[in-house]
Amino acid sequence: MRSRRQIAGVLIVVILMSPFGCATSNLPAANLPAPDDEVGAHPLGGWVRVDYEQDGTPVEISGELIAIDTDHMYVFDYVQQRKLEVANIQRARVYAFDADAAFLAGWATLGALSAISHGYGLVLSVPIWAFTGLAATSYRNSEAIHSYPDRSFDALSAYARFPQGPPPDLEKNTRL
Amino acid sequence: MANVERRIVPPEQASKLDKSSHYLKVHMPRGNVYILDEWFVDEDLRVVHGQGELLDTARKPIEKGTFAISIDSVAVFETNVLTTSPALIPLTIVTAASIAVTIYCATNPKACFGSCPTFYVESGDSMRLDAEGFSASIAPSLEATDVDALFSAHPNGRRFEIEMRNEALETHVVRSVNVIASPRRGKDRVVKDTRGNLWIAGAPVEPTLCSGPEGDCRAALSENDGEERSSLADETDLKAREIIDVQFEDVPDGPVGLLIASRQSLLSTYLLYETLANMGTDIGRWLAMIENAEVTANPLIKALGEIDVSIRDEDEWLDAGSVGEHGPLATDVTVLPLEGDFTERPLRVRLSLTKGNWRIDHVAIVALTGVTEGIRIEPEQVISRETGLPDDGALVKLLDPEESLATLPGDVYTLVYELPSDGEYELFLESRGYYLEWMRTEWLPDENAQHVAQMIFSPADAMKRLAPAFKEVEADMEDAFWSSKYAKP
Numbered sequence: 001m002r003s004r005r006q007i008a009g010v011l012i013v014v015i016l017m018s019p020f021g022c023a024t025s026n027l028p029a030a031n032l033p034a035p036d037d038e039v040g041a042h043p044l045g046g047w048v049r050v051d052y053e054q055d056g057t058p059v060e061i062s063g064e065l066i067a068i069d070t071d072h073m074y075v076f077d078y079v080q081q082r083k084l085e086v087a088n089i090q091r092a093r094v095y096a097f098d099a100d101a102a103f104l105a106g107w108a109t110l111g112a113l114s115a116i117s118h119g120y121g122l123v124l125s126v127p128i129w130a131f132t133g134l135a136a137t138s139y140r141n142s143e144a145i146h147s148y149p150d151r152s153f154d155a156l157s158a159y160a161r162f163p164q165g166p167p168p169d170l171e172k173n174t175r176l
Numbered sequence: 177m178a179n180v181e182r183r184i185v186p187p188e189q190a191s192k193l194d195k196s197s198h199y200l201k202v203h204m205p206r207g208n209v210y211i212l213d214e215w216f217v218d219e220d221l222r223v224v225h226g227q228g229e230l231l232d233t234a235r236k237p238i239e240k241g242t243f244a245i246s247i248d249s250v251a252v253f254e255t256n257v258l259t260t261s262p263a264l265i266p267l268t269i270v271t272a273a274s275i276a277v278t279i280y281c282a283t284n285p286k287a288c289f290g291s292c293p294t295f296y297v298e299s300g301d302s303m304r305l306d307a308e309g310f311s312a313s314i315a316p317s318l319e320a321t322d323v324d325a326l327f328s329a330h331p332n333g334r335r336f337e338i339e340m341r342n343e344a345l346e347t348h349v350v351r352s353v354n355v356i357a358s359p360r361r362g363k364d365r366v367v368k369d370t371r372g373n374l375w376i377a378g379a380p381v382e383p384t385l386c387s388g389p390e391g392d393c394r395a396a397l398s399e400n401d402g403e404e405r406s407s408l409a410d411e412t413d414l415k416a417r418e419i420i421d422v423q424f425e426d427v428p429d430g431p432v433g434l435l436i437a438s439r440q441s442l443l444s445t446y447l448l449y450e451t452l453a454n455m456g457t458d459i460g461r462w463l464a465m466i467e468n469a470e471v472t473a474n475p476l477i478k479a480l481g482e483i484d485v486s487i488r489d490e491d492e493w494l495d496a497g498s499v500g501e502h503g504p505l506a507t508d509v510t511v512l513p514l515e516g517d518f519t520e521r522p523l524r525v526r527l528s529l530t531k532g533n534w535r536i537d538h539v540a541i542v543a544l545t546g547v548t549e550g551i552r553i554e555p556e557q558v559i560s561r562e563t564g565l566p567d568d569g570a571l572v573k574l575l576d577p578e579e580s581l582a583t584l585p586g587d588v589y590t591l592v593y594e595l596p597s598d599g600e601y602e603l604f605l606e607s608r609g610y611y612l613e614w615m616r617t618e619w620l621p622d623e624n625a626q627h628v629a630q631m632i633f634s635p636a637d638a639m640k641r642l643a644p645a646f647k648e649v650e651a652d653m654e655d656a657f658w659s660s661k662y663a664k665p
Contacts, residue, residue: 035178040199040256041211043235097180104177107267111274125274132270140263143179158184164251167207167233 032098035144039097045161046146048075051091052084065094067166068157074166083171092148094159099144101137108133178258185253191219197255200226205251207233210243222247292611293348293583294505296339297329303339304328309353309607311503312474314448317467319351319610323368324501325509326355326603327400327437336593338605342583345614350581352574352608355593356550357601366548366602367435367511370499374548374604375511378428380435380540384522385423393420400437400509400538409443409532411647414639415479420527420536427518428543433511434485434496434525437538440504442653444533446646447476451631452613456623459615471632476642477502479635480530485512488524496525500534507537513544532650550604553593561588580609 033042045065050073052061061084063077073089075082112129146156157163162170185193193200195216202210202224212226224247229240292311296303307324329336336355342348358366358374367377386394389407396405397420410416451474455462466473482500486493496515501508514523523541558571570589573581583589595601631638 035180035261036258037198039180039182039258040197040201041213043209043211043231096182100177104263104267107271111267111271114274128270129274132266136263136267140177140261143261143263158182158254161235162203162207162233163184163254164203164205167205170207170233 032095035097035100043161046097046159047095048073048156049093049095050075050084050089053088053090058090065156065160067160067162067170068153069165072166073153074160074170081171086153089148092153092156094146094156095144096146096159097144099140101140104137104140105133108136177261177264179261179263181257181259183255183257185255187247187250187253190217190222190224190247190250190253193217193253194255194257197257199228199256200224201254201256202245203251203254204249208238209235210245212243217247224250224253292344292346292503293350293607293609294341294343295324295353295605295607296341297326298331298337299328305506307508307605307607308503308505309350309605310609310611312477313610314613315463315466315473316349316610317469318473319349319608321606321608322502323356323372324506324605324607325368326605327365327507327509329603331595331603334595334597336595336603338591338593340583340589340591342585342587345585345616347612347614348583348609349611350574350583350607350609351577351579352606353555353591354606355553355595356604356606357553357595358548358550358604360600360602364545365542366550367433367509367542368604369433369511369513370497374550374602375433375513375544376546376548377433377435377511378543378545380538380542381424381427382540383422384425386420386539387422388420389418397422397536397539402507402537404507404535404537406441406535407531409530409646409650410643412640412643414443414447414476414530414532414643414646415481415636416531417481417528418531420529422525422527422539424518424523424525424541427523427541429519431513431544432518432523432541433513433544434499435509435511435538435540435542436483436499436536437507437509438483438499438534438536439501439507441533441535442504443530443646443650444477444480444502445504446649446653447480447642448474448613449619450622450642450645451476451628452615453619453622454624454627454631456615456620458623458625462628475632475635476638479639480533482529483534483536484528486526486528487514487516488526489516493526504535507535509538511542511544551596551601552606553595555591556594557592559590559592561590585614 032047033039048063048065050061052059061075061077061082063075063082066074066076066081068074071086073084073086073092075084108129112126146159148156157165183194198213200212200215202212209231210228211231212224212228215224215226217224224245225243227242230238230243232238293309294305295307295309297306306326306328310320310322312318313320338353338355340350340353360366361376363379365377366374368374382398383394386392386397388405393405396403407418452459462471465471472478482498484498485496487496497512499510499512501510554575555571558567558574559565560567560570567589570581573579627638630641
């Protein structure tokens with residue numbers, strides 16, 4: 001019975017950690033370089049998710065962040081290029097690189113599992129691991145994910161394919 | 177795990193490009209981009225050199241090779257510098273702490289929480305540990321009744337609740353848990369003596385002088401305020417004793433008693449665990465010998481002794497008795513009636529106690545104006561924390577003298593009592609039962625029959641042998657002990 005309780009406590013940590021570890025899941029891997037030298041050689045923009053008001057209807061638009069200028073954000077969703085009015089953007093999150101928060105979540109989970117070696121001290125150890133794991137994964141995600149309105153569109157444009165702004169003829173270019 | 181610091185730099189600030197960026201991206205006005213490795217800036221010629229490739233707006237390669245790009249033709253530069261993510265820091269710290277705890281638990285497995293059932297009563301917004309039951313009863317044959325003062329209990333109304341917890345790796349066999357309520361008059365308190373008598377006690381007379389090995393100890397021993405006087409164990413002999421001299425003036429007329437609020441340190445817990453560890457896999461045989469009275473139980477703890485009290489009479493110290501509450505958790509208040517007339521001169525009291533074994537909160541003289549009776553109150557209801565519902569089966573076991581309630585680590589029961597409706601009462605907890613310590617895997621390497629034999633037949637030598645080992649863990653034992661309390665996850 002004791003083992004079941006210990007395992008139950010540890011499982012709580014696993015369950016708590018899982019959504020943070022998966023925060024960057026279901027994003028196209030091609031748009032999420034690993035946080036190493038690959039970032040510097042990566043030619044594409046970051047992946048962006050936009051909460052957008054289109055004709056009075058809220059929609060979510062996702063795709064590669066192409067460029068941002070004074071009035072518009074350009075997003076390529078691999079089907080078409082979308083030109084969004086920045087005035088109608090409620091929220092935007094740009095994923096600059098793969099945060100690999102799952103690694104931290106796994107670390108914390110293994111730490112919580114190792115707390116079994118603390119005997120009944122795990123009553124303290126497991127919550128500490130859970131809190132620290134959640135804090136670490138949350139912080140890690142904040143490093144990799146840049147959001148509007150927390151940050152300005154100008155700051156987000158650094159993670160676009162064209163950080164200098166849309167090049168000429170961008171709207172005519174269908175070869176993105 | 178790295179963090180990436182991206183900087184977008186306009187061409188007019190090319191001299192400020194961070195050279196620690198492995199790659200340099202050179203974004204051109206028409207959307208093409210150079211991705212350069214081994215790059216450098218020639219500020220004199222205003223040219224960026226590097227090896228790499230040129231990509232079009234669709235990021236398809238146009239050209240590979242060595243490039244020299246005019247800074248004035250560039251839209252913006254992009255650098256990406258890797259730094260260590262601060263997200264690793266808290267996990268690294270916790271990992272280091274966790275490893276330290278693992279090592280500590282592995283090397284000091286006897287520093288874990290233990291000691292019989294704990295009883296909590298309401299104190300403001302929280303539950304306060306106010307008593308521990310039958311601490312010395314570590315085997316069925318040692319089943320005993322223990323009476324503890326619930327000195328800080330202030331029940332609101334007739335319903336009075338006590339939470340009984342099993343917070344250690346122990347099986348508790350609880351025969352009964354009753355409340356003894358004794359009527360209070362005015363500001364008088366009711367205190368118990370070592371024989372179980374209940375005395376009506378007047379206001380405490382605080383010491384005017386107090387002298388221990390550490391010097392003046394009056395502040396610590398005055399008032400029942402949680403500020404305790406304690407000391408460290410001897411380095412060569414765990415049963416070495418120390419002396420505290422206390423003096424009282426303006427002692428009241430008539431019978432008086434010495435009031436002592438105290439509890440043990442963790443020395444007794446350590447010795448109990450050391451004994452069990454040395455018994456190891458043979459503990460069943462040793463316990464059987466204890467049950468058959470073939471050997472003495474708790475020889476080391478008995479060797480620690482109690483707080484011996486003597487009073488000064490002319491030119492000699494006269495033995496006045498002993499006081500001692502077993503258990504390191506809850507402070508108990510006991511009175512030791514003193515014989516004699518102490519109104520003519522200051523009353524000098526000497527306490528002799530084992531070094532490092534006691535934590536004394538209060539020492540005072542009280543007038544004893546008579547013996548009183550208490551009303552024994554059995555629980556009306558038992559509520560299991562696990563279900564949140566009344567547990568009639570547990571109640572029956574606590575009420576039937578032939579039965580007992582066995583609890584396991586993490587079990588918590590709320591015992592509900594109905595107090596008399598008239599007046600104010602002093603409350604005491606009367607618990608009866610025994611408990612069985614669980615053997616721990618970490619203890620088994622310490623199995624040593626010769627050491628057990630020494631503990632039983634020559635405890636004085638064992639106390640000397642164990643002194644260095646105890647001194648190694650004494651400083652950290654308190655923290656480790658309280659942090660290893662067991663509660664159900």
